[in-house]
Amino acid sequence: MPIKDTRFIQESGKVMMLGNEALVRGCLEAGVSYISQYPGTPTSDIGEYFHQILREIPDIREYLVHHWAVNEAVATSACAGAAWTGVRSLNPMKHVGLNVASDALSVIALNGPNPGGMVIVVGSDPGSLGSHQEQNERFYAWMFHLPTIEPHTPQECKDWIKLAFDLSEKFDLVINFRTSTRSAHSRGYVELEPLMMGKRKGEFIRNIPKYNSLPPHAINNHIRLYERIEKLRDCIPELGLNKIYKGTNKIGVITSGMPFGYAMEALDQLELNDVPILKLGMVYPLNYTEITEFLNDLEKVVIIEELEPFLEVKIAEIIQKAKMNVEIIGKNYFPSHDEFSTGLVTTALAKIFRKEPNTKIINAIEYFNSYKDLIPSRFPTFCAGCPERATLYSILKATNHLENTIISGDIGCYVMSFFPPQQCSDLVICMSGGISAAIGMAAKTDQKIIALIGDSTFFHTGMAPLAEAVGYNSNLLLIIFENSWTAMTGHQDDVLRYLTNKGFSIEKICSAIGVPWLKVEDSYNPKKLTKSIENALETEGLKVIIVKRECALQANRWRMSQVRKLEMEGQKVQDTSYFIGGCQMCYECARVLSCPAIRRVETDGIEEMQIDQDRCVKCGVCYEVCPNGAIRKSIVAMEGVEVPFREG
Amino acid sequence: MEIEETDIINIVIAGTAGQGVITLKRLIEYAAQKAGIERVFGSEI
Amino acid sequence: MHGLAQREGAISSHTRYQKRVVDDERKNLHSSIICYGDADLFICFEPSEALRRGIFASKKTTFVLNSRTIPGIMITANLEEYPPIEKIKEILNGYSDHVYFMNATELSLEHFNSNHYMNLIMLGLAIPTGRIPFIEIQNYEEVIKEWLRNADENIKALHLGIDEGKKIINTRKS
Numbered sequence: 001m002p003i004k005d006t007r008f009i010q011e012s013g014k015v016m017m018l019g020n021e022a023l024v025r026g027c028l029e030a031g032v033s034y035i036s037q038y039p040g041t042p043t044s045d046i047g048e049y050f051h052q053i054l055r056e057i058p059d060i061r062e063y064l065v066h067h068w069a070v071n072e073a074v075a076t077s078a079c080a081g082a083a084w085t086g087v088r089s090l091n092p093m094k095h096v097g098l099n100v101a102s103d104a105l106s107v108i109a110l111n112g113p114n115p116g117g118m119v120i121v122v123g124s125d126p127g128s129l130g131s132h133q134e135q136n137e138r139f140y141a142w143m144f145h146l147p148t149i150e151p152h153t154p155q156e157c158k159d160w161i162k163l164a165f166d167l168s169e170k171f172d173l174v175i176n177f178r179t180s181t182r183s184a185h186s187r188g189y190v191e192l193e194p195l196m197m198g199k200r201k202g203e204f205i206r207n208i209p210k211y212n213s214l215p216p217h218a219i220n221n222h223i224r225l226y227e228r229i230e231k232l233r234d235c236i237p238e239l240g241l242n243k244i245y246k247g248t249n250k251i252g253v254i255t256s257g258m259p260f261g262y263a264m265e266a267l268d269q270l271e272l273n274d275v276p277i278l279k280l281g282m283v284y285p286l287n288y289t290e291i292t293e294f295l296n297d298l299e300k301v302v303i304i305e306e307l308e309p310f311l312e313v314k315i316a317e318i319i320q321k322a323k324m325n326v327e328i329i330g331k332n333y334f335p336s337h338d339e340f341s342t343g344l345v346t347t348a349l350a351k352i353f354r355k356e357p358n359t360k361i362i363n364a365i366e367y368f369n370s371y372k373d374l375i376p377s378r379f380p381t382f383c384a385g386c387p388e389r390a391t392l393y394s395i396l397k398a399t400n401h402l403e404n405t406i407i408s409g410d411i412g413c414y415v416m417s418f419f420p421p422q423q424c425s426d427l428v429i430c431m432s433g434g435i436s437a438a439i440g441m442a443a444k445t446d447q448k449i450i451a452l453i454g455d456s457t458f459f460h461t462g463m464a465p466l467a468e469a470v471g472y473n474s475n476l477l478l479i480i481f482e483n484s485w486t487a488m489t490g491h492q493d494d495v496l497r498y499l500t501n502k503g504f505s506i507e508k509i510c511s512a513i514g515v516p517w518l519k520v521e522d523s524y525n526p527k528k529l530t531k532s533i534e535n536a537l538e539t540e541g542l543k544v545i546i547v548k549r550e551c552a553l554q555a556n557r558w559r560m561s562q563v564r565k566l567e568m569e570g571q572k573v574q575d576t577s578y579f580i581g582g583c584q585m586c587y588e589c590a591r592v593l594s595c596p597a598i599r600r601v602e603t604d605g606i607e608e609m610q611i612d613q614d615r616c617v618k619c620g621v622c623y624e625v626c627p628n629g630a631i632r633k634s635i636v637a638m639e640g641v642e643v644p645f646r647e648g
Numbered sequence: 649m650e651i652e653e654t655d656i657i658n659i660v661i662a663g664t665a666g667q668g669v670i671t672l673k674r675l676i677e678y679a680a681q682k683a684g685i686e687r688v689f690g691s692e693i
Numbered sequence: 694m695h696g697l698a699q700r701e702g703a704i705s706s707h708t709r710y711q712k713r714v715v716d717d718e719r720k721n722l723h724s725s726i727i728c729y730g731d732a733d734l735f736i737c738f739e740p741s742e743a744l745r746r747g748i749f750a751s752k753k754t755t756f757v758l759n760s761r762t763i764p765g766i767m768i769t770a771n772l773e774e775y776p777p778i779e780k781i782k783e784i785l786n787g788y789s790d791h792v793y794f795m796n797a798t799e800l801s802l803e804h805f806n807s808n809h810y811m812n813l814i815m816l817g818l819a820i821p822t823g824r825i826p827f828i829e830i831q832n833y834e835e836v837i838k839e840w841l842r843n844a845d846e847n848i849k850a851l852h853l854g855i856d857e858g859k860k861i862i863n864t865r866k867s
Contacts, residue, residue, distance in 0.1 A: 016674075016681055016688065129693055152723075153689065181693060186725035187677055188689040245718065261689075261724035269728065273719050343729035343748075360751060364730030368748040371784050374776045375744045378664065378765045380702035421770045590770040596701050600769045609769070614808065651826050653712040654720070658727040659825065662705040662746045663738030664763050668812035671841070672736065673706040675816070676825065678840060679832040680710045690708040691725040 008053050012192050019184045022154035023121065023177070024049040025192065026161035032090050033198025034082035036067040036075040038460065039489035040094030041130030042123040042184040047092065047492065063198045068492045071431070071460040072097035073104050076120070080108040083116035084211065085202030088165050092121035096430065098137050100461070102144075109144040109174045110213045110221045112228065116202065117168035117175075119161065120146070124180040126306040127339030132415060132428060134337065136307035138178065141284040142314075145229045146176035148284040149241065150257035154188045160281065163239065171232045173225075178283075180306075182258045182339065233285040241281025244294060247274040251329075251353065252294065254311060255304040256280040259340050263304050266346035270355050283311060291318045295326045302352055303330040306340050379419045384597035385556065385617035387549035388414050388454075388481050390523035392424045393593045393625065395450060395479070397526070398533035405448040405537075406441060410434035412454035413488045414481060421591045425452070432461040435469060435478055442474040448537050449476040455506060456486040463509065469542050470514045477536045477543045482506055483551040510544050517543040524549055524645075526624050555645045556617040562643045572640035576618050576633060583608040584628045593625055619645075701765070705746050712827045734824035736815055739763050740781045740794075747784075755791035757818045757858075759811060761798035793818060793861050800853060810850035813837075817854015821862050830855070 007015040008025055017025065024046055027035075037047050050066040069075035072093045079091035093101055098120075105120070125131040141148040149164055151157045157179070164175040209217040236242065253275055255263045260279045267275050278294045280286075295301060295318075303312045312330035319326050333348045334340070343361050350357050382389035392414075399405040402424070409417060409425030410433060418425040429437060438451035453462050458480055469476065486492045499505075510518050517539055521529045529547065536543040549555075563573050580598075585607060589598050597615040600607060611622070611631075623631045651657075659676065663669040670692055680688050711722045730751035737743040737758040743750075750756070760778070767773040785792045797814040801807060816833070819825060833851060838844045 014681075016677055018692065182691060182725065185692040186689060187674070187692065188725075189681070189687070258725070262726075264719060264723040265728060268719050273717075341726055341729070342724050342731075346728065360730040361728065364748055364751055367787065371744060371747070374780065374784075376741050376765055376773050376775050377767055378701075378703040378741075378745070380665075381766055383701065420767065421772060587770060590766070591772070594766045594770060596766055596769075598769060599764060600771060653827070654715050656709060656711050656722045657734075657824075657826060658732045658749075659708040659734045659736065660705060660727065660732045660746050660749050661708065661736045661738075662703070662742040663759075663812075664742065665701050665704055667704070667738040668809070669704045669706055669738065672812045672816055673708050675813075675833065675836055675840070676708050676828070677710070678836040679828045682832040682835055683828045685710045685712050685827060686714045687711040687722045688709070689722055689725045690706065690710075692706050 005052070008049065009057065009195070010192065011194055014189050014191050016187055017154045017158070017190045018045075018187045019151065019154050019157045019179055020045050021049060022157040022190045023161050023179070024053075025190065026158035027090055028053070028195050029158070029193050030162040030165045031088055031196035031198045032165070033063055033087040033200075034065050034079065034089040035092070036069045036078040036082075036089070037092040038069050038072045038075055038097060039486055039492045040097050040123070041489060042125065042179065042181040043092040043094055043121055044489040044492065046121065063200050072100040076101040076104040076108065079118050079120075080104070080111075080113060082202070083113035083118040085204045086115040087199045087202040088117045088169075089113075090119055090121065092123070094123045094131060095125050095135055095137050096131060096133065098122050098140055100431065102140060105140075105146075105174065106144050107213050109146055110218070110225055111211055112172035112221075112225070113168055113174055114172040115205070117165045119164045119168055119175045119177050121177045121179060123184055124178055126180060129181045129339065132411060134307060136310055138283060138310040139308070141176050142310075144174075145225050146174055146284070147171075147229070147232055147282060148176040148178050149282050150178050150280070151183055152257055152260050152279075154186065154190050156281070157183070158190050160241065163241070167232065167239075171228050173228050173232060178257070180258055229285055233287055236282055236285070236287035237290050239282065242290060243279045243281070245277040245279070247276040249275045250297070250299040251302060252276040252278065252298045252300070253302045253304060254278045254280065254294070254315060256283050256311070259304045259306060259345065262340050262342045262345040263349075265342045266349050269342075269346050269358060270349055270353065272349070272353055272355070280311070284314070286314055286318065288318055288322070291315060292322050292324065295319065295324055298326050300327040300329055302333075302349070303328060304334065304340070304345060305330070308336055380416055381419060381594070381596060382413060382416060383552055384595055384615045385552035385619035385621075386413070387483055387523040387547065387552060388417075389422070389593065389595065390526055390549075390619070390621045391479065391481065391529065391547050392417050392422050393621070394523065394526050394529040394533055395424060396422065396592055397530045398537065399448065399450075405450060406445075408434040408438040408441065408449060408451040410451070410453045410457055412457050412481070414452050414454060415488070417452070421594050431457050432465055435462060435476075436465045438476045438478070439465065439469050439472065439474045442476045443472070450533075451476055451478045452481070453478065454481045454487075455483065458506060463513070466510070466515070466544075467513055470516075473516065473541045475540055475542070477533070477545065480506055480544065480546045482546050482548045485551045485554055487551040487553070506546055510546070515544045516541055518546070519544075520546045520548055522549055523547045524619055524621055524624075526621055550645065552617050552619060558646055559643055566641055566643065572637050574638065574640040574642045575636040577613060577636070578611050578616060578618065578620065578623050578631055578633055580609050580611055580631055582628070583630045585609070586627060588625060588627055589622045589631070593622060595622055598622065703742055703745055705742070734819060734822065736819050738811065738815060740778060741776060743785060744776070744781060750788050752789050754788055755793075755822045755824045756785050756788070757793045757795070757815060757822060759797040759815055760794045761796055791822065793822070793858070793865070795857060795861055797854065800857065801850065804853060805846055805850065810846060813847050813850035814854035814857070817851045817856070818858035818861065820855055821858045
């Protein structure tokens with residue numbers, strides 16, 4: 001959208017930034033020189049901004065390297081490797097990415113990132129706004145001793161990520177910079193400071209005890225980790241991360257991150273302007289003196305935090321150790337699930353402070369509830385022309401609408417297949433959890449099993465379970481969507497694209513690994529794909545079908561650019577369009593294929609389906625599947641150049 | 649209705665994917681900056 | 694923003710601002726999301742989306758809506774009903790009298806041969822309601838020139854929306 005965006009590179013000024021943009025700006029002010037990440041909401045755009053910067057300023061490439069890693073564990077170890085050469089590395093990931101990275105991180109935290117600095121950015125997702133689950137990853141901070149900073153505004157995102165690098169280098173600790181879907185995608189002013197170029201080269205210096213956490217060094221590193229964390233704990237009050245808003249009320253509030261904003265506005269709405277508030281910028285570790293001094297004059301303290309009680313437990317620990325008589329109010333008034341809001345916090349605080357409930361909020365909720373059942377559902381679905389939707393259509397046809405068939409789903413766009421009307425995914429666990437679960441199922445049930453996986457997920461962690469399925473010749477069909485992109489998170493270059501350019505392919509991997517039954521199909525040929533799935537399900541043992549077809553969003557972008565180019569050159573281009581005539585209203589296109597470019601309209605009391613020409617990408621799948629031949633194809637300028645979708 | 653300069657202005661923009669919801673939000677925010685508005689804080693989800 | 698929220702799904706955003714901050718931080722803007730019932734203005738690109746975000750509305754809310762509906766796949770599949778537009782109007786009128794519909798998609802198609810300018814036309818409708826205070830039209834124009842492609846068309850769309858919007862709002866007032 002922006003024509004010239006200088007916000008990342010201008011030396012000074014006040015600019016409007018999202019949390020994630022500000023975080024990237026902070027990294028550029030901190031001299032970061034290596035970033036590695038696997039894309040995942042809400043941290044994907046961090047990498048996109050770095051890519052934008054690297055594209056626009058080629059000179060910076062010598063000092064700044066960004067990798068789209070194959071998975072989070074690779075990214076985390078890669079960042080540690082870079083830090084161990086003495087540079088500053090950044091490792092963004094979504095909250096569940098931390099689960100994947102945790103194995104590596106447990107050791108890296110123990111060893112410490114020095115001589116360089118390493119900051120992980122964990123994008124939490126209370127409310128599951130862009131993820132398949134919600135979890136409170138702060139508990140990893142406790143487990144691995146990762147000092148954890150939680151920003152609230154974009155300004156804090158920028159300022160504090162810089163501080164995070166300083167702390168990482170000074171204390172030899174991996175810093176956890178914990179954002180959320182909300183803080184990462186909220187926008188506000190950011191005052192810029194000068195940029196600093198990262199180190200061009202580092203050098204690894206051998207230090208066997210530090211980098212080999214094995215006996216006897218493992219225990220020494222564990223002792224050293226406690227020393228490092230305690231040193232940092234002592235300095236917390238001087239860091240400027242935590243802030244107290246004074247008040248005379250005997251009930252105080254401790255909070256952090258986005259809930260701080262809800263708490264401030266909620267207290268104002270309830271006219272509770274005398275409540276002391278401790279806003280924590282660092283939620284782990286806590287400085288005991290700082291906390292006990294805040295609690296000293298209080299009878300009760302309200303802990304406002306999303307998800308499982310972390311601060312509540314840590315503050316309770318401090319109260320207990322200090323033998324203080326302060327009552328803790330937390331999860332007995334606030335939910336342990338979902339995202340908070342000002343409305344929710346106001347309602348809970350009204351009860352805690354025995355205030356009249358806020359009528360504005362109550363009326364808003366009541367009136368909304370009176371009509372909310374009328375709101376038509378609008379869940380995310382596959383784009384018009386999506387090859388994955390077309391594959392699901394073939395699965396439904398080949399299995400007589402999943403009769404005696406289990407679909408073991410996975411993470412990617414196809415995670416949406418559980419939504420109606422296709423409802424074509426029985427379960428989802430985690431990246432490559434689908435094929436793994438299918439192996440166990442195949443061992444214990446005679447039902448037909450189809451596991452789904454995308455190419456990016458296949459490279460992430462899918463090859464290992466495929467090898468196991470080959471080893472046990474598990475009786476399942478694995479369908480691999482090869483759409484050439486990490487589509488769900490916004491089409492980041494993935495390793496697959498580099499590999500395919502070198503003639504490498506998933507097909508070759510499957511053959512090399514010893515898959516006994518392997519077919520490559522095209523989802524835009526649904527009849528042939530359906531037949532192939534039927535054949536596979538009639539065959540015992542492991543079967544793999546690779547469905548090759550580029551993500552329709554990208555394929556259509558490419559095709560339209562080709563068309564524009566040819567037209568600029570003055571060439572005539574064939575124009576194919578699909579339209580509906582004589583519709584029998586059988587709903588095959590609307591309920592089984594369910595393409596969003598098709599809509600039901602009523603003209604003069606007669607219902608029929610219509611194709612939205614501005615949304616249709618001309619994949620032709622509806623034309624192939626209409627049982628009544630009511631979907632017609634028309635080609636204008638037959639004599640012109642044909643521009644098909646690109647192959648592979 | 650009197651609007652004070654210290655009042656907080658609250659605008660919801662709603663639509664469906666691809667309609668330009670976020671573009672309009674950013675446009676209003678950038679325009680607010682041009683207009684010398686002292687604090688802007690909005691969410692894009 | 695990508696991920697589950699994007700593909701064909703419902704999108705909403707909250708814009709919040711404060712012309713002058715006060716010394717007492719407790720009285721200032723701190724949350725990037727609006728409290729239930731606190732919205733001054735709803736700008737809706739699709740009628741049913743106003744209902745989806747209705748929890749943020751109250752009697753003080755002004756609604757401007759694009760009247761073009763986008764039925765989701767469940768409506769197309771005839772597995773769900775799209776509420777009648779009269780019903781949507783009735784619900785919104787239950788909040789306030791300030792509910793203004795305009796077919797901005799059609800205006801965009803008619804004037805620009807594309808639906809891409811609907812959002813700027815809708816901003817145009819919102820401006821004469823007076824619910825986006827302290828921002829001048831030239832502020833928008835400057836930003837459009839700096840940040841948007843096809844700036845001229847977008848500025849035209851904004852003014853088209855303002856002109857059409859004034860007609861709709863003045864008709865109501867008289």
